[in-house]
Amino acid sequence: MADKNFLPIAIDIANQKILIVGGGQSAYSKLKILQRHNAEVEILAIDVCDEIKNSGVKYIEAPYHKNYLKDYLMLYSCxxxxxxxxxxxxxxxxxxVLVNIHDKPDRCQFVSPAIYRHGKISVAVSSNGENVYESIRIRNLIKDKLQLED
Structure with a gap:
């Protein structure tokens, strides 16, 4: 993945349409993260898990088709x-439409960092999509440190 060099940015996704393709647990995990940022998230999948069905978001139980991409800012494929x-x-x-293919950073236009948010302060740790667990570990170290100083 030597040709990827992701720019860590913060993007306002409040009220932006975001599509998640896939209806399983990885899609549900992504949905929970996106809901914290007030995005207008919709799910498209042939089979949708109960957690998504009970989440209150719009979901469409249908196979993917390119026509579904209209008006979306970004798409997460799970x-x-x-x-x-x-x-x-x-x-x-x-x-x-910006695209993220779950667990395939070499196929993504963007990756999501490990985020810690406290009030209006956000700390994001990214590994250029190469080591998610190390990003999470470092994010948690920062979180623990910041909580000691609250």
């Missing part, structure tokens, strides 16, 4: 389907 992910990546790039 499909765990290599062929589908390739199609989603291609379609998103053509339609100018």
């Amino acid at each position: 499909s765990n389907n290599e062929e589908l992910d390739r199609q989603i990546e291609k379609d998103c790039r053509e339609e100018k």
